[in-house]
Amino acid sequence: xxxxxxxxxxxxxxxxPPGEYEAYCDVCNLxxxxxxxxxxxxxxxxxxxxxxxxxxxxxxxxxxxxxEDAVRIGHEQLSRLCKAIDVTAVKDxxxxxxxxxxxxxxxxxxxxxxxxxxxxKKFERLPNGPVVIQRPKTEEGExxx
Numbered sequence: 703x704x705x706x707x708x709x710x711x712x713x714x715x716x717x718x719p720p721g722e723y724e725a726y727c728d729v730c731n732l733x734x735x736x737x738x739x740x741x742x743x744x745x746x747x748x749x750x751x752x753x754x755x756x757x758x759x760x761x762x763x764x765x766x767x768x769x770e771d772a773v774r775i776g777h778e779q780l781s782r783l784c785k786a787i788d789v790t791a792v793k794d795x796x797x798x799x800x801x802x803x804x805x806x807x808x809x810x811x812x813x814x815x816x817x818x819x820x821x822x823k824k825f826e827r828l829p830n831g832p833v834v835i836q837r838p839k840t841e842e843g844e845x846x847x
Contacts, residue, residue: 717809717818717819717820718749718754718757718759718807718820719754719807719809720807720808720809721806721807722804722805722806722807722824722826723749723750723751723752723754723804723805723807724749724750724751724752724802724803724804724828725747725748725749725750725759725802725803725804725805726747726748726750726799726800726801726802726803726835727745727746727747727748727783727798727799727800727801728746728747728748728799728800728835729745729746729799730743730744730745730746730795730796730798730799731743731744731795732765732795735767739767739768740764740765740766740767740768740772741764741765741766741767742762742763742764742765742776743762743763743765743780743795743798744760744761744762745760745761745762745763745783745798746758746759746760747759747760747761747805747822750802750835759805759807759820759822760820761779761821761822762776763776763777763779763780763783764776764777765777765780779825780792782824782825783798783803783825784798785825785827786803786804786825786826786827786828786832787801787802787803787825787827787832788801788827788831788832789801800834800835800836800837801832801833801834801835802828802832802833802834802835803825803826803827803828803832804824804825804826804827804828805822805824805825805826806822806823806824806826807820807821807822807823808820808821808823809821
């Protein structure tokens with residue numbers, strides 16, 4: 703059997719170009735820090751429309767930490783996200799998922815290895831407010847996350 707293949711450009715994965723995108727958080731979890739003296743929310747955002755639809759960007763929000771500045775910054779960032787998706791109080795990570803907003807993405811160098819990484823610099827409310835995205839279903843009807 704003969705086989706022929708011409709490589710094409712890879713359009714998934716890697717760095718998302720800087721810009722503003724309509725997106726939603728599809729996975730959000732609370733984790734302890736490696737040293738155990740703090741916690742953070744790790745949220746994965748999925749670009750909802752445009753040429754980069756389906757691409758993923760992860761952002762972390764410091765929840766607790768001995769460093770008061772880290773906590774202040776994390777809470778400010780989380781407050782901006784909540785305002786953008788019309789959430790007035792967070793009781794569970796589920797309160798943050800599947801609601802659209804506008805995110806501004808930039809590219810920064812990682813401190814640990816110097817590689818490029820995406821960072822979300824801004825969360826904004828969409829002009830007509832957030833749209834609630836239907837959760838994906840498994841064969842059993844449950845959300846897989």
